[in-house]
Amino acid sequence: MKPVTVISFLGSTLDASKFGPSRWMKWRPSVGLCMQEDLRVDRFLMIHGSAHSRLAQYVTEDIASVSPETEVEHHLIDFADAWDFEEVYGKLLDFARAQPFDPDAEDLLVHITTGTHVAQICLFLLTEAHYLPGRLLQTQPKRGAPDAVGTWSVIDLDLSRYDSIATRFASEAEASTSFLKSGIETRNPAFNAMIEEIEQVASRTRAPILLMGPTGAGKSQLARRIFELKKLKRQVSGQFVEVNCATLRGDSAMSALFGHKKGAFTGAAADRPGLLRTADGGLLFLDEIGELGLDEQAMILRAIEDKRFLPVGADREAGSDFQLIAGTNRDLARCVAEGTFREDLYARLNLWTFTLPGLSQRREDIAPNLDYELDRHAEREGERVTFNKEARDRYLSFAMSGEAQWKGNFRDLAASVTRMATFSLKGRIDSHVVATEIARLQRLWGGNESVADDLDTLLDDQQLADLDPFDRVQLAYVVTTCRGSRSLSEAGRVLFAASRAKRASTNDADRLRKYLGRFGLSWERLN
Structure with a gap:
C-alpha cells in the first residue's frame, strides 16, 4: 500500500x-x-x-x-x-x-x-x-x-462511482443532448455521438467552437440551442448575437462588428457599440466566417484572445467578454493555404471543430425531422396538419431514396413540409399533394434540366427539331411527373389538378395518354 x-x-x-x-x-x-x-x-x-x-x-x-x-x-x-x-x-x-x-x-x-x-x-x-x-x-x-x-x-x-448520482447525471446529460437536437429523436449514430461531444464541450468550456458543414445543415439552429442550453445552466448572462459575415462588406464590416465613434466617417452621425459589444457576457455566432476580410479576421482574433478591440475612429479600446461560435461551409484549411483566411485565427478556432452532415448523409433522420417540421408548422400557423399513411409512406420512400438530392438540406425539408401543409386544406396531406411536391422538388433540384436532356433519347432528331422551346419545357415537366407517379391516373390527377375540378366528369389518364401520344410517347415507355 x-x-x-x-x-x-x-x-x-x-x-x-x-x-x-x-x-x-x-x-x-x-x-x-x-x-x-x-x-x-x-x-x-x-x-x-x-x-x-x-x-x-x-x-x-x-x-x-x-x-x-x-x-x-x-x-x-x-x-x-x-x-x-x-x-x-x-x-x-x-x-x-x-x-x-x-x-x-x-x-x-x-x-x-x-x-x-x-x-x-x-x-x-x-x-x-x-x-x-x-x-x-x-x-x-x-x-x-x-x-x-x-x-x-x-x-x-469521481461522481460516476456513486450510482444514484451517476444515473441522475446521465439522465441530465441525455436531456441536454436532446435539447441540442430540439427534442428530435435522431437515429444517425455518428450525428448522435457528435451532439453528445458538443454537449460536453458547451457545458464545460467557453473556448471558441467551429461548426462546419453545408448550407442548411443546421449550424445556426445548433448555435442558438447551445446558447439556450448554457443560459439554462446559468453559464451566460448576455445575449445571443448572430451575424452572417457574408452580408458584411468593406468599411461597414468593421463598423458593424466593432462599432464606431461619432464622426469616424461620412454618415457616422452617432456612436455605434457594434455587435461584439452587444454580445458581452453572451454568445456571438459568426456564420460564414470564411467570408470575412483579413483585417476583420485579425481584430476578431485579438477580441477572442484579449477581450479587447478598437472601434472605428476611437482612440481607446473597448472590451467584451463573449464566447464565440463560428460557422462555415468553406474548407478553412484550404482557405488558409490560398491566403484568404488567417492561419492564426484558424488555429484558434480549430480547438473544437464539429462537421455537421447534410440531410442526404442522414436519411434515417428524415422521418423524425418530418414530424418536427409538422410540429413547427402547427406552432407557427395554429393548425395541426398530418399525413395519411399512404401519403406519408410515399413521401418518405422518395425522401430517403437516392433520387432525393436535398441540396438545401434541412431548409429544403422545412420548405417542402410548409408547401404540403399549405395545400392540404382539410388538414390532411394526401397522395395527390405528395405527388405534386415530389415533382416540385425534382424541378427545384434540376430535375427538369436532366429530363430535358433525356428528351434527346426519348425523341428522334426530327421530333426535337419540331419541338418549340415552350413545349420542350412543358414536356419535361410532364415526364418528371410521370416518373414520380405510380400510375397513369395518378400522374393525370397531378397534372390536371386545377382544370379537373371544373369538369363534371374526368378521365385524367386518357387526357394524359393523348398528350404523350402527340410526341410518340407512352406511359409504359417512361416507367
Whole structure:
C-alpha cells in the first residue's frame, strides 16, 4: 500500500482542549484522525496561523503519543482576513503549487472538517481542480457516549462511482443532448455521438467552437440551442448575437462588428457599440466566417484572445467578454493555404471543430425531422396538419431514396413540409399533394434540366427539331411527373389538378395518354 498523506487545517476550536486526562474524552478532529484503526496516516501536513502555534505544538505531541508513525509537518499561513475568499484561495493555491505531491507514490487525503467555511470551500475547489491531487476526507464525532476517535469517510469527486448520482447525471446529460437536437429523436449514430461531444464541450468550456458543414445543415439552429442550453445552466448572462459575415462588406464590416465613434466617417452621425459589444457576457455566432476580410479576421482574433478591440475612429479600446461560435461551409484549411483566411485565427478556432452532415448523409433522420417540421408548422400557423399513411409512406420512400438530392438540406425539408401543409386544406396531406411536391422538388433540384436532356433519347432528331422551346419545357415537366407517379391516373390527377375540378366528369389518364401520344410517347415507355 502507498503511504497516506493528510492535509488539514488546525481546528482552533475543535482541536483545542484543556490539558489533562479529560482531553482524551473529547473528540478532536486532528488527533482522532490519527487514532483510526483502519487508517494509517504516514504524513500529516498541518496548516495554521502564527497565533495558534502553541496549540499546533500541543496537538502534534498528542498525535505523536497515539500514532508514533505519523510525521507531522507544520505549514504556517497567516491570513489578514480568514473570511476573504480571494486571499484564502490565493495563499492555499501557492501552498498547493509548492508541494511536491506525487499521486503515484502516495495517497493524498484533504481533510475539510476543520478550518473556516471559506478555507473548507477553497480546499474543495483546489482538490476538484487537481491542484491538490487527492480525495476529500471528512471526520465527525460518534453519537452517544464521549469518544475521542470519531469516524472518518472519504468523498471521491469521481461522481460516476456513486450510482444514484451517476444515473441522475446521465439522465441530465441525455436531456441536454436532446435539447441540442430540439427534442428530435435522431437515429444517425455518428450525428448522435457528435451532439453528445458538443454537449460536453458547451457545458464545460467557453473556448471558441467551429461548426462546419453545408448550407442548411443546421449550424445556426445548433448555435442558438447551445446558447439556450448554457443560459439554462446559468453559464451566460448576455445575449445571443448572430451575424452572417457574408452580408458584411468593406468599411461597414468593421463598423458593424466593432462599432464606431461619432464622426469616424461620412454618415457616422452617432456612436455605434457594434455587435461584439452587444454580445458581452453572451454568445456571438459568426456564420460564414470564411467570408470575412483579413483585417476583420485579425481584430476578431485579438477580441477572442484579449477581450479587447478598437472601434472605428476611437482612440481607446473597448472590451467584451463573449464566447464565440463560428460557422462555415468553406474548407478553412484550404482557405488558409490560398491566403484568404488567417492561419492564426484558424488555429484558434480549430480547438473544437464539429462537421455537421447534410440531410442526404442522414436519411434515417428524415422521418423524425418530418414530424418536427409538422410540429413547427402547427406552432407557427395554429393548425395541426398530418399525413395519411399512404401519403406519408410515399413521401418518405422518395425522401430517403437516392433520387432525393436535398441540396438545401434541412431548409429544403422545412420548405417542402410548409408547401404540403399549405395545400392540404382539410388538414390532411394526401397522395395527390405528395405527388405534386415530389415533382416540385425534382424541378427545384434540376430535375427538369436532366429530363430535358433525356428528351434527346426519348425523341428522334426530327421530333426535337419540331419541338418549340415552350413545349420542350412543358414536356419535361410532364415526364418528371410521370416518373414520380405510380400510375397513369395518378400522374393525370397531378397534372390536371386545377382544370379537373371544373369538369363534371374526368378521365385524367386518357387526357394524359393523348398528350404523350402527340410526341410518340407512352406511359409504359417512361416507367
